[in-house]
Amino acid sequence: MIARTPELSEAVFGLFQDLVRRRTGFVMTPSHRPRLESRLLADARAAGSFYQLYAERRDLASSHPAFGRILDAAVNGETYFFRDPDGLAAFSLEIVPERLLSGGADGSLLIWSAGCATGEEPYTLAMLLGERGVLGTRPVHIRGSDLSPDNIRRARLGVYGLHSLRSTTIERRDQHFVQAEGGRLAVHPDLRRIVDFDTRPILEEPKDGIAYDVIVCRNVLIYLDEDARRRSAELFAARLKPGGYLLLGPSDALAAAATPLTLVRLEHDVAYRK
Numbered sequence: 001m002i003a004r005t006p007e008l009s010e011a012v013f014g015l016f017q018d019l020v021r022r023r024t025g026f027v028m029t030p031s032h033r034p035r036l037e038s039r040l041l042a043d044a045r046a047a048g049s050f051y052q053l054y055a056e057r058r059d060l061a062s063s064h065p066a067f068g069r070i071l072d073a074a075v076n077g078e079t080y081f082f083r084d085p086d087g088l089a090a091f092s093l094e095i096v097p098e099r100l101l102s103g104g105a106d107g108s109l110l111i112w113s114a115g116c117a118t119g120e121e122p123y124t125l126a127m128l129l130g131e132r133g134v135l136g137t138r139p140v141h142i143r144g145s146d147l148s149p150d151n152i153r154r155a156r157l158g159v160y161g162l163h164s165l166r167s168t169t170i171e172r173r174d175q176h177f178v179q180a181e182g183g184r185l186a187v188h189p190d191l192r193r194i195v196d197f198d199t200r201p202i203l204e205e206p207k208d209g210i211a212y213d214v215i216v217c218r219n220v221l222i223y224l225d226e227d228a229r230r231r232s233a234e235l236f237a238a239r240l241k242p243g244g245y246l247l248l249g250p251s252d253a254l255a256a257a258a259t260p261l262t263l264v265r266l267e268h269d270v271a272y273r274k
């Protein structure tokens, strides 16, 4: 007998929508349904149905690999190197020099790319720091985090196809990458050394963790519901050093009234400052 292919009904899709939203604030729209269905098909087949799969996994911790597979299926991480020139110019030409001048006792520079997808954003920040001659002169650390374990696995590999480099000049390709298998390019080991990655939804971050000089969270809040945006804003405020900066994407709205951060107009972009 041939087993029937499980189908993701609208009602069960609604259950997955609510589950992902409760855990992460991420809002799946009906357009996410075909992707969720195809990415979870093998799991649903093993469980017996999509509802059975939902029932088996709804109480797992977000950090459990089987819950991670739901998160992988829910989000997609469109990104590329040197995306958003205005924000990067503000980071490299304005924010970094200022943070270096006002550096802490050990002169370290700590940066967090929250919602980094497959890693292009934090590596881009490392490349810009390299170009400004900052690396090697002081302790610099960049953290990339994302809710999708699959995105973070790929970020750690640090190997990319040309599509990810569509906004990267030839000079930068030569400077910051080395050849990898199949015509792909690997981020230079000197840059990989200062970037590390972990899987975690923003809303599950502790408020009293490491404080950063700069938090970059671009093209992420736009996908979250209002409550999650407000809680993310509070979290970012708690996790910035005094005088530190939060850089958002052009379409990311912060629940402005809810943040103790101040909107500042820089020459190249706007940013929030603690």
Ligand SMILES: C[S@@+](CC[C@H](N)C(=O)[O-])C[C@H]1O[C@@H](n2cnc3c(N)ncnc32)[C@H](O)[C@@H]1O
Pocket (backbone or CB within 6 Å): 024, 025, 026, 075, 076, 077, 078, 079, 080, 083, 114, 115, 116, 117, 118, 121, 145, 146, 147, 148, 151, 200, 201, 202, 203, 217, 218, 219, 220, 223, 224, 249
């Ligand atoms: C469109 S990508 C943006 C990547 C990068 N920041 C950029 O601008 O190129 C959005 C990423 O945010 C991640 N994301 C969405 N909601 C998140 C949350 N609540 N916590 C952590 N990551 C999240 C998704 O998994 C996805 O990889």
